[in-house]
Amino acid sequence: GQQLNQSPQSMFIQEGEDVSMNCTSSSIFNTWLWYKQDPGEGPVLLIALYKAGELTSNGRLTAQFGITRKDSFLNISASIPSDVGIYFCAGVIQGAQKLVFGQGTRLTINP
Amino acid sequence: NAGVTQTPKFRILKIGQSMTLQCTQDMNHNYMYWYRQDPGMGLKLIYYSVGAGITDKGEVPNGYNVSRSTTEDFPLRLELAAPSQTSVYFCASRRSTQGPSGNTIYFGEGSWLTVV
Numbered sequence: 001g002q003q004l005n006q007s008p009q010s011m012f013i014q015e016g017e018d019v020s021m022n023c024t025s026s027s028i029f030n031t032w033l034w035y036k037q038d039p040g041e042g043p044v045l046l047i048a049l050y051k052a053g054e055l056t057s058n059g060r061l062t063a064q065f066g067i068t069r070k071d072s073f074l075n076i077s078a079s080i081p082s083d084v085g086i087y088f089c090a091g092v093i094q095g096a097q098k099l100v101f102g103q104g105t106r107l108t109i110n111p
Numbered sequence: 112n113a114g115v116t117q118t119p120k121f122r123i124l125k126i127g128q129s130m131t132l133q134c135t136q137d138m139n140h141n142y143m144y145w146y147r148q149d150p151g152m153g154l155k156l157i158y159y160s161v162g163a164g165i166t167d168k169g170e171v172p173n174g175y176n177v178s179r180s181t182t183e184d185f186p187l188r189l190e191l192a193a194p195s196q197t198s199v200y201f202c203a204s205r206r207s208t209q210g211p212s213g214n215t216i217y218f219g220e221g222s223w224l225t226v227v
Contacts, residue, residue, distance in 0.1 A: 006153075033215065042201050042218040043154075088153060090216070097142060097161055098169070099205075099216050103153045 006089050006102030013079060014110050021105040022073040023089035031092040032065050032072040033099070038085045046087075047074070069094075076107075084109050114138065117202045117219035124192040124226045132187040132222050134202030141207045143185040144169075144216070145177065147198040154201065160185055192226045199223050 006023045013019060023032070031050055035043035047058050049065035049072060056063055062075045072091070076083055089102040115136045124130055136143065141162050146154040146169075156169030160179040174196055176188045185204075189196060202219040 031215075035218075040221075042221045045215060045217070048215050098156060098159060099144070099203075101146075101154045106151075 004089060004091060004100050004102040006105055008105055009103065010106040010108070012108045012110065015079060015081060017079055019076040019079055019083070019107060020073060021087060021089075022071060023091070023102045024071040025091065025100075026070065027091075027093050027100075028069045029072075029091035030069070030094040032063070033090040033092075034061075034063050034072070034074045035088045035090060036085050037088065037104075043088055079107075079109055081109055081111060083107060115202055115204055115217050115219040117200075117222050119222060120220070121223045122225070124189070124224065126192060126194065126226060128192050129188070129190050130192065130224075131189075132200055132202070132224075134185045134187065134219060135183050136185075136202075136204040136217075137183065138204060138206070138217070139182060140204035140217075141182070142205045142216075143179065144203040145175070145185070145187045146201045146203065147171065147196075148201060148221075149198050157187065157200075189224075194226050197224060197226045 004025050033048050034046045037043045047063040052069045053067050054065040060077045086104045086106050088104050090099050118133045144159045145157040148154050155171045158177040160166045163182050166177050200222045203216050205216040
């Protein structure tokens with residue numbers, strides 16, 4: 001099946017640092033979604049991207065839909081302790097009905 | 112706003128028992144999905160439905176069954192529970208493929224299932 005490669009798998013950073021993670025694929029997507037999952041909870045939508053080149057912010061989070069439509073990145077600026085969790089990218093392949101998920105990036109923040 | 116509601120939240124099953132995970136959404140979404148998430152892993156699609164009366168297999172359908180008799184409900188059934196089915200199960204829904212906002216998928220809070 002289609003694969004989404006998400007990196008890095010884990011990050012250990014100091015509070016206040018900026019964070020960057022990305023997802024790539026060999027398939028073309030018409031939607032990219034970024035989710036955060038806290039322990040014991042379901043994924044929560046952070047940012048949705050619908051057009052190639054689109055750059056969208058949500059507070060300290062910024063995500064971009066790659067111009068080739070095969071990649072996306074998520075940046076978190078000035079990290080705080082509540083940013084800890086697992087971040088998932090997800091994409092909808094053009095014309096498909098299924099949502100494909102990346103493997104997740106586990107973010108740990110040292111105070 | 113209820114959104115996607117799953118029950119039960121937690122369940123312990125013995126090997127060979129059967130159970131149904133319930134999922135309902137009040138957003139009139141066409142598409143509904145069941146995912147499982149093993150510890151430290153991403154989400155894997157079990158089954159999905161594009162509308163009432165229509166279901167299809169995902170990546171890991173073995174050991175599960177689904178039905179979609181109404182737009183709102185999409186129950187997931189485990190017929191003969193096995194330890195390999197110990198996981199967290201998430202139900203999700205989205206409106207349709209028409210228009211960009213229709214691709215946004217919404218998740219339930221998860222059902223933690225342990226098979227012993």
